[in-house]
Each structure stands twice: as structure tokens, then as C-alpha cells.
Amino acid sequence: RSPILSAHPISEFLTSSGTSAGERKLMPTIREELDRRQLLYSLLMPVMNLYMPGLDKGKGLYFLFVKSETKTPGGLLARPVLTSYYKSDHFKTRAFDPYNVYTSPNEAILCPDSFQSMYSQMLCGLYERLQVLRLGAIFASGLLRAIRFLQLNWRELAHDIRTGTLNLKISDSDIKSCMARVLRPDQELADFIESECSKDNWERIITRIWPNTKYLEVIVTGAMAQYIPTLDYYSGGLPKVCTMYASSECYFGLNLNPMSKPSEVSYTIMPNMAYFEFLPHDPNSPSAGSDKLVDLVDVEVGKEYELVITTYAGLCRYRVGDILRVTGFHNSAPQFHFVRRKNVLLSIDSDKTDEAELQSAVENASKLLNKFNTTVVEYTSYADTKTIPGHYVIYWELLVKDPTNAPTKEVLEQCCLAMEESLNSVYRQGRVECNSIGALEIRVVKNGTFEELMDYAISRGASINQYKVPRCVNFTPIMELLDSRVLSNHFSQSLPHWTPERRR
Ligand code: AMP
Numbered sequence: 001r002s003p004i005l006s007a008h009p010i011s012e013f014l015t016s017s018g019t020s021a022g023e024r025k026l027m028p029t030i031r032e033e034l035d036r037r038q039l040l041y042s043l044l045m046p047v048m049n050l051y052m053p054g055l056d057k058g059k060g061l062y063f064l065f066v067k068s069e070t071k072t073p074g075g076l077l078a079r080p081v082l083t084s085y086y087k088s089d090h091f092k093t094r095a096f097d098p099y100n101v102y103t104s105p106n107e108a109i110l111c112p113d114s115f116q117s118m119y120s121q122m123l124c125g126l127y128e129r130l131q132v133l134r135l136g137a138i139f140a141s142g143l144l145r146a147i148r149f150l151q152l153n154w155r156e157l158a159h160d161i162r163t164g165t166l167n168l169k170i171s172d173s174d175i176k177s178c179m180a181r182v183l184r185p186d187q188e189l190a191d192f193i194e195s196e197c198s199k200d201n202w203e204r205i206i207t208r209i210w211p212n213t214k215y216l217e218v219i220v221t222g223a224m225a226q227y228i229p230t231l232d233y234y235s236g237g238l239p240k241v242c243t244m245y246a247s248s249e250c251y252f253g254l255n256l257n258p259m260s261k262p263s264e265v266s267y268t269i270m271p272n273m274a275y276f277e278f279l280p281h282d283p284n285s286p287s288a289g290s291d292k293l294v295d296l297v298d299v300e301v302g303k304e305y306e307l308v309i310t311t312y313a314g315l316c317r318y319r320v321g322d323i324l325r326v327t328g329f330h331n332s333a334p335q336f337h338f339v340r341r342k343n344v345l346l347s348i349d350s351d352k353t354d355e356a357e358l359q360s361a362v363e364n365a366s367k368l369l370n371k372f373n374t375t376v377v378e379y380t381s382y383a384d385t386k387t388i389p390g391h392y393v394i395y396w397e398l399l400v401k402d403p404t405n406a407p408t409k410e411v412l413e414q415c416c417l418a419m420e421e422s423l424n425s426v427y428r429q430g431r432v433e434c435n436s437i438g439a440l441e442i443r444v445v446k447n448g449t450f451e452e453l454m455d456y457a458i459s460r461g462a463s464i465n466q467y468k469v470p471r472c473v474n475f476t477p478i479m480e481l482l483d484s485r486v487l488s489n490h491f492s493q494s495l496p497h498w499t500p501e502r503r504r
Contacts (some may be wrong), residue, residue: 006314008032013078016248017350018321019424022357023502026078027248030313036273037081038090040251044243045099051259052214056098058133061125061210062217063146064102064109065117068433068500081248082138086110103128105182107174114434118149119167120175123157124182125210126193132210136217140227140240141349141390143218145436147205147234148388154197162190204236215239220262221338222322223347226385228262245338249318250274250309256330266327266335271296274312278305281323283339299326299334306342345472346383348390349436351427355471361422362394365415372411373401378450381472382479384441389430391438394419395473395482397450412490416440420496428498439492449485456481 001009008030015024049055066086069079077084085091086109094100108120125132137143150157156167164185170176196208207213213235220228220240231240241258244251245267253269260266269276277293281304293308307320321343324336346353358381366376378397384390400406407415420431420440430437454467456478473479 006030008313010076010313012076012084013072014081014084014248015078017080017352017426018248019352019426022424024425025248026072027311027318028313028316029081029084029311033312034085034088034090036312037085037246037251040244040246040254040270040273043254045097047254047256048241048243048258049099051257055133055214058212059101059103059128059131060134060136060217061103061121061128061132062135063118063121063137063142064104065114065142065434066110066112067429068112070500070502081246103132105178107172107178111172111175113172116170116172116175118146119153119157119170120179122146122150122153123160123179126157126161126189127182127186129189129210130212133212133214134217134241135206135210135213135235136241138219139349140218140220140224140231141385141436143216144227144230144234144388147202150197150205151202154193158190158193158197161186161193203233206235207238213238215241215259217241217243221245221265222341223344223352225262226383230385230388245336247320247322249320250311252276252307252309253333253336256335264337266337268330268333268335269296271333275310277308277310278324279308279319280304281306283323296334297332301326301328304339346381346392348383348385348392348438349430349434351424351430351437353392353423353427357422357424358394358471361419362396364422365418368411368415368418369398369407372405372407374407375399378469380450380453380470380482382474382482383472387438389436389438392419392440393443394440395443395445395449395486397445397447399447409488409490412442412444412488413493416442416490416492417494417496420492423496425498425502428496432495432498433500441489441491443482443486443489445482445485446487449482452481452485453478 010028011031012029013026014029016027018025064086066083067080069077069083072078092106103124104121108117111117137146160167162185164183166176166179166183216231216235216238218240219242221242239259240262242255242265243258244254246252250273252273253267255265256268276296278299279293283304299305304323304325307322307324309320310317322341323339325339326334327337328335343354344352345355345358362376362379376396377399380395382393384393450469457467458464
């Protein structure tokens with residue numbers, strides 16, 4: 001509570017998806033920060049309305065979720081920023097606004113059980129399918145998870161709609177009483193859902209079920225760009241709108257041209273949200289960047305910077321870890337293209353795994369191979385988003401010194417789990433609480449595969465002296481080479497350990 005650190009009392013801690021020593025970082029925040037975030041939210045629809053009129057004539061189907069929260073030893077809540085927002089009065093008791101009517105009731109959004117929350121949000125979205133004008137989630141991965149949920153649960157959802165009763169798996173009393181107001185038997189709708197969902201082909205399923213949808217509202221910039229082809233498949237190429245750029249540290253700004261293509265999206269920084277500074281970043285020589293900070297007014301078009309902010313919550317200055325490129329100005333406020341997050345090798349949902357974390361996970365897992373006199377000679381990785389939810393794939397080249405005692409299938413499955421146990425808590429929470437990440441897969445490749453990989457890189461101009469095995473791959477010819485050399489593949493058979501409590 002010392003006013004030396006913060007003039008305002010710290011009201012809670014926000015838990016970022018950025019981690020430190022494997023745990024979510026804690027960002028102190030103050031009560032008035034909620035007003036600032038609310039201000040930014042309140043600008044989104046007026047901007048959208050300039051490009052897409054009539055949004056007050058229907059509803060938004062947004063899949064929104066809360067995550068678990070804990071208390072710090074000092075008694076303050078620690079939780080993700082969106083959980084804090086959805087549980088605040090700003091959200092819960094918001095005034096009616098025809099431009100912001102959601103199909104999901106608060107009770108469904110606020111239910112901490114992700115299955116029950118998703119089920120009831122989907123059910124409401126199906127009942128109101130003709131009113132839905134926009135469909136969304138925070139990140140693209142979340143919307144795809146909802147589609148996958150529909151694939152797995154449409155029979156039960158259609159049954160509820162046919163009978164006007166609620167699935168017995170829904171035990172949350174708040175949801176039960178609010179769904180009692182929504183549920184009614186509707187044979188025609190149940191028939192429609194069954195006939196659409198039982199088809200083998202799910203192409204354009206979004207526009208088939210919600211035919212009045214004008215656009216998808218999901219973040220598809222940065223790491224989420226990997227989901228664009230799948231979203232296009234399910235939506236028949238509906239526009240994908242990225243409205244804002246935000247983090248636990250601070251909400252940074254908004255997209256003033258929301259209909260722009262994902263690759264051309266720029267976010268305009270709102271100068272009142274924090275004190276913004278920029279660390280010059282040279283894309284051709286990332287380690288050679290200057291350490292002299294540039295102010296918001298001095299950034300130059302075309303240059304890349306790492307974002308540094310000082311919030312209103314006292315003496316806290318953050319290197320956010322995002323690399324941005326200046327694309328222009330709106331009046332005097334600079335606009336930025338999100339280039340990438342620094343040091344992220346693998347990401348499926350909000351998880352971010354860097355090279356050091358992957359390395360230590362491989363080291364920990366490979367200890368299980370010691371008694372088989374086997375070592376991992378090389379490895380690389382890949383975020384496989386063809387499955388929903390996506391999952392990490394780790395390619396291993398093994399040196400089996402005694403072929404009569406090679407590691408068994410069960411041991412390699414245990415290696416998958418050991419890697420997951422070593423990954424950070426945001427990854428493990430995605431596996432356990434949110435089901436947003438699928439089981440980790442190890443693909444064992446033939447001996448000599450990584451040498452072939454090097455030969456390939458050299459044939460494309462890499463220098464032998466400087467060649468380093470890429471620890472993450474996503475270039476199609478390399479993936480094809482690796483996949484054509486796979487001897488066996490193995491998945492984690494159980495979930496890693498995760499609880500809301502911090503490990504330390
Ligand atoms: P968190 O602190 O867990 O809320 O994560 C915030 C991070 O998510 C940011 O620093 C970005 O790396 C990423 N992020 C948030 N909004 C966007 C966006 N619109 N486009 C790309 N990445 C984003």
C-alpha cells in the first residue's frame with residue numbers, strides 16, 4: 001500500500017500469458033484502470049458502425065470465458081485481465097446498448113467450468129441463430145474451439161432444443177435458472193441443426209447455421225494468423241475483424257480500419273492508456289538494436305520497435321515483448337502493424353513457449369531414455385493447428401545404442417507427458433482447464449533426417465559454418481521432408497499437472 005510505489009492502492013494482480021520461470025507474470029493494477037479499458041471498449045462499435053451499419057438490428061454471438069483466480073499471500077486477487085473485466089460491474093451491470101447485445105447470458109460467460117460455459121453459450125447462439133449478425137471470440141483459436149465443440153456436441157444440443165430441456169451435464173445453478181428462461185421445444189430448429197451438422201462436409205458451417213453473419217470478430221494478427229485458412233473454410237471467407245490490441249499490462253489501442261485484410265491491420269495507439277516508449281529493433285540484426293528509448297511522438301514510419309510502457313499503477317515499466325512496425329499516423333497518434341512477439345517458438349492459444357523452455361522440456365523428457373541407453377541427437381518442433389485444438393509436435397531423432405533394448409511406445413508416451421510437465425503454467429492450464437491445447441506429440445524420425453535438413457538448407461544458400469538446427473519449423477518443404485521420415489508417433493496419454501495455485 002506504500003504510496004512510494006503507487007499513488008493509488010493496488011486493487012488486484014492481473015496474470016499475464018507471458019511467463020517468468022514457468023509461471024504467469026503478475027501485473028499490479030488499480031481500480032481506475034477498468035474505466036480506461038471501458039473507454040477503449042466503448043470506441044469499438046462507433047468505429048465498426050462507420051463501415052458496417054445496421055449492427056444495432058441484431059446480436060453478437062461471442063464465446064467469452066472466465067478462468068480461475070487465486071489470491072496472493074497479501075490477500076489480493078490474481079486473475080487474467082478478461083476474467084477481471086467480465087466479473088466487474090462495468091460488464092455485469094452494463095446499460096442496454098443496441099449495438100452490444102450478446103446472445104450469451106452473463107451467467108454462461110461467468111461460469112468457471114469451460115464445458116458448461118461453452119455448452120450454454122452455444123445453445124443460446126443456436127436458438128438465436130437468425131438474430132446473429134457477428135460471431136466472435138477473443139482469439140481465432142477460441143472461435144475454432146467453439147466450432148469443434150459444436151462438432152462434438154451437436155446431437156446433445158439438438159436434443160435439448162427438441163425437448164426444451166437442459167443437458168444433465170449442466171449443473172451450475174446460475175446457468176440452470178437462466179437457461180430455463182431461454183429453453184423452449186423447437187422441432188424445426190432441432191431438425192435443421194441435425195441436418196446441417198450430420199453432413200460430412202462442414203465447409204461454410206458458420207454461414208449455414210448463422211446465415212446473417214456479416215463478419216467474424218477475432219484477433220488473427222500475430223501468432224493467430226496461422227488460423228486464417230481454417231476460419232475461411234468454416235465461414236466461406238467472411239471478413240475477419242481485429243478490433244483491438246491489448247494485454248494484461250495495458251490496453252494499447254484499436255484498429256480504426258476494421259475491414260482491412262489481416263495482413264494489413266494496423267492498430268492506433270491511444271496515448272492516454274499508458275506512457276509509451278519504443279526500443280528500436282533492427283529486423284536484420286535483432287540483437288544489435290539500440291537501447292535508447294524513443295518517445296511516442298518520435299517513432300518513424302517503416303521502423304520496427306519493441307514496445308515499452310509505464311502504467312498508471314505506480315512505478316512499473318514493462319518491456320511487453322511485442323515487436324511493432326510503424327505504418328502511419330492518425331492525427332498525431334502512430335499506427336502500428338503487429339510484427340511478432342519476441343522469442344516465441346510455439347503458440348497454439350495464449351500459450352507462448354520459447355526456445356529455452358522447449359530445450360529444457362526435451363532435456364527433462366529425454367532423461368526417461370537413459371535406461372534404454374538412448375539419447376535425443378536432434379529435435380525440432382512445430383505448432384500443428386490442423387487439429388482442433390491444435391497441439392505441439394516435437395520431432396526427435398534418436399540414437400538407440402542397443403537396438404535390443406529400444407525405448408518402448410509407453411516410454412515415448414511418458415516422454416510426451418514429461419515434456420508437457422516441464423512446459424510453463426499457461427501451456428498446462430490450456431491443456432487442463434481450458435482444453436484449448438491438444439496432447440503433445442513426439443514424432444520419431446529416421447536416423448540422418450536432421451542431416452538431410454541441413455543439406456536442404458545449404459542447398460538453399462545457408463552457410464555450413466553458421467548452420468543451426470531450427471528449433472521450430474513451418475516451411476512446407478521442410479515439414480514434408482520431416483514427415484516423410486517419421487518412424488512412429490506418440491501422444492501424451494494423460495494431462496499434465498496444473499492447479500490455479502502457483503508452484504513456487
Ligand atoms: P496477455 O498479457 O496474456 O493478455 O497477452 C497479451 C499479448 O497478446 C500481447 O502482448 C500480444 O503479444 C498478444 N496480442 C494481444 N492483442 C493482439 C493483437 N490484436 N494482435 C496480435 N497479438 C495480440
